[in-house]
Amino acid sequence: MAREKIRIGCGAGFSGDRFEPSRILLENGKLDYLVLECLAERTIALAQKRKKGDPSKGYDPLLERRIEDLLPLLITSNTKLISNMGAANPEAGARKIIEIAKKLQLDVKVAVVLGDDVLDKIQPDHRSMESGELLPSYGNIISANAYLGIESILPALESNAQIILTGRVADPSLFLAPMVHEFDWSPMDYNLLGKGTVLGHLLECAGQITGGYFADPISKPIPNMENLGHPFVELSRKGEGFISKVKGTGGQVTVRTAKEQLLYEVIDPQHYITPDVVADFSSVSFEELEKDQILVLGGSGKTKPEELKVSVGYEAGWLGEGEISYAGAHALERAKLAGEIIQKRIGHLYSEFRIDYIGLSAMHGEVLSSKSNPYEVRLRVAGKTKNKELANLIGEEVEALYTNGPAGGGGARKNTSEIIGVVSILMDRNKIKPEIKIFEI
Amino acid sequence: MRKLANIAHSRAGDKGNILILSLIPFEEEDFQYLVNEITAEKVKKHLGVQIKGEVVRYVLPEINALQFTCFDSLGTGVTTSLAQDAHGKSMSYALLEMKIK
Numbered sequence: 001m002a003r004e005k006i007r008i009g010c011g012a013g014f015s016g017d018r019f020e021p022s023r024i025l026l027e028n029g030k031l032d033y034l035v036l037e038c039l040a041e042r043t044i045a046l047a048q049k050r051k052k053g054d055p056s057k058g059y060d061p062l063l064e065r066r067i068e069d070l071l072p073l074l075i076t077s078n079t080k081l082i083s084n085m086g087a088a089n090p091e092a093g094a095r096k097i098i099e100i101a102k103k104l105q106l107d108v109k110v111a112v113v114l115g116d117d118v119l120d121k122i123q124p125d126h127r128s129m130e131s132g133e134l135l136p137s138y139g140n141i142i143s144a145n146a147y148l149g150i151e152s153i154l155p156a157l158e159s160n161a162q163i164i165l166t167g168r169v170a171d172p173s174l175f176l177a178p179m180v181h182e183f184d185w186s187p188m189d190y191n192l193l194g195k196g197t198v199l200g201h202l203l204e205c206a207g208q209i210t211g212g213y214f215a216d217p218i219s220k221p222i223p224n225m226e227n228l229g230h231p232f233v234e235l236s237r238k239g240e241g242f243i244s245k246v247k248g249t250g251g252q253v254t255v256r257t258a259k260e261q262l263l264y265e266v267i268d269p270q271h272y273i274t275p276d277v278v279a280d281f282s283s284v285s286f287e288e289l290e291k292d293q294i295l296v297l298g299g300s301g302k303t304k305p306e307e308l309k310v311s312v313g314y315e316a317g318w319l320g321e322g323e324i325s326y327a328g329a330h331a332l333e334r335a336k337l338a339g340e341i342i343q344k345r346i347g348h349l350y351s352e353f354r355i356d357y358i359g360l361s362a363m364h365g366e367v368l369s370s371k372s373n374p375y376e377v378r379l380r381v382a383g384k385t386k387n388k389e390l391a392n393l394i395g396e397e398v399e400a401l402y403t404n405g406p407a408g409g410g411g412a413r414k415n416t417s418e419i420i421g422v423v424s425i426l427m428d429r430n431k432i433k434p435e436i437k438i439f440e441i
Numbered sequence: 442m443r444k445l446a447n448i449a450h451s452r453a454g455d456k457g458n459i460l461i462l463s464l465i466p467f468e469e470e471d472f473q474y475l476v477n478e479i480t481a482e483k484v485k486k487h488l489g490v491q492i493k494g495e496v497v498r499y500v501l502p503e504i505n506a507l508q509f510t511c512f513d514s515l516g517t518g519v520t521t522s523l524a525q526d527a528h529g530k531s532m533s534y535a536l537l538e539m540k541i542k
Contacts, residue, residue: 270499
């Protein structure tokens with residue numbers, strides 16, 4: 001029989017998120033669904049590189065640990081898991097889950113969502129949404145993944161799998177799909193889809209609605225941050241719901257935390273575009289029902305777009321970094337001398353080069369920080385280049401400031417990393433064919 | 442001298458090379474003041490050279506909040522920026538430094 005109310009929790013808001021809150025959600029959240037959102041813009045391009053090196057890899061690097069941690073609880077609590085931890089290789093991720101289930105002597109059915117990888121559909125005459133430049137002008141393209149919507153996840157839900165593993169899917173769709181499935185919403189009822197998308201958006205960053213990325217001990221104190229709980233929504237078939245967290249966990253769900261998260265990463269609040277709907281967030285309001293229980297009101301939507309966004313990953317060269325600190329008398333002057341020396345020695349070798357004074361102006365620039373005089377300052381030098389050895393040189397030159405630079409430089413560190421850039425294009429959604437595949441013991 | 446931080450809170454978000462800043466008063470009665478005083482032009486000027494593109498302001502009366510969408514404002518974009526804070530996560534507190542009457 002169809003349910004009147006469902007509960008969906010969010011146990012991870014990024015790939016490296018904490019483990020404990022997802023366990024607590026499964027143990028005491030009375031969830032129907034747990035979502036783990038682990039795939040940032042660039043993460044899938046990095047995963048694509050791992051898959052190239054080893055075809056059995058390319059799923060989220062923490063998938064194994066998270067599944068080992070959660071699988072027994074998923075089964076005892078009869079909760080379904082929906083996650084984009086499949087990243088660039090959901091099939092290999094599913095095989096790994098089956099392997100873990102066998103080891104733990106548990107039965108599990110995994111449905112994998114495929115079709116987001118559209119690398120073979122990319123044309124050289126595609127232009128990026130960001131600059132209008134042709135794609136080949138950016139560099140060697142290594143991945144192209146379309147943001148799939150609920151239509152890709154619904155068949156997986158109908159298969160009654162315990163775990164649904166996707167690659168690139170729009171984050172709110174991970175939450176909207178179980179709502180549409182459980183309440184039998186029409187995929188044309190854009191007002192309901194808009195409401196569900198609002199709820200999904202509020203949850204998708206996990207701890208960011210329970211006090212994370214919010215707490216300020218002076219103006220916005222939040223209790224027991226060390227045990228920050230992750231959120232869940234309980235909603236009805238009318239799309240009305242409240243956001244809360246498990247009792248006894250740290251953090252807070254308040255009208256203020258909800259307001260901050262509603263607008264987070266939203267370019268235009270009246271037109272929040274997903275593959276499922278163009279949602280209107282401007283009509284949303286919040287009401288506190290009781291402590292840590294925030295009712296979400298309003299929200300609506302219009303017809304879904306004809307084109308889907310595709311994230312294209314490309315090799316953008318190498319980032320070289322070096323840091324060294326100065327403290328005490330004339331710390332800032334010595335750090336600035338060190339910066340000038342480095343600029344003159346190697347600054348001209350890089351396509352982009354920057355010098356920052358950490359503790360002074362690295363975050364907000366010169367104007368806002370001009371009157372402060374810090375006790376200690378850390379020089380940071382960063383440069384971009386196509387040449388890895390040249391990237392290494394930045395850290396080497398900063399380290400050499402020990403004996404070839406100003407007095408009292410300490411704690412030098414260096415780092416070189418490959419830069420994977422991401423730009424977006426739009427693609428006719430009819431060209432993109434999602435499908436599911438089942439894996440079970 | 443008072444700052445925006447005394448009467449409002451803010452969260453920074455990013456999309457590619459776009460920086461998004463909310464501005465939410467602690468007290469509802471300050472909302473109209475923010476609507477009247479904190480224009481897109483003021484925000485662009487206050488944040489300085491980092492904001493290379495247009496700043497668009499949205500007014501959200503249902504939640505008494507403002508939002509500033511700042512184009513071309515994260516170096517070359519989150520994935521390729523050389524900045525330490527490539528996402529601009531700390532920029533909410535740059536906005537809150539703005540001096541007010």
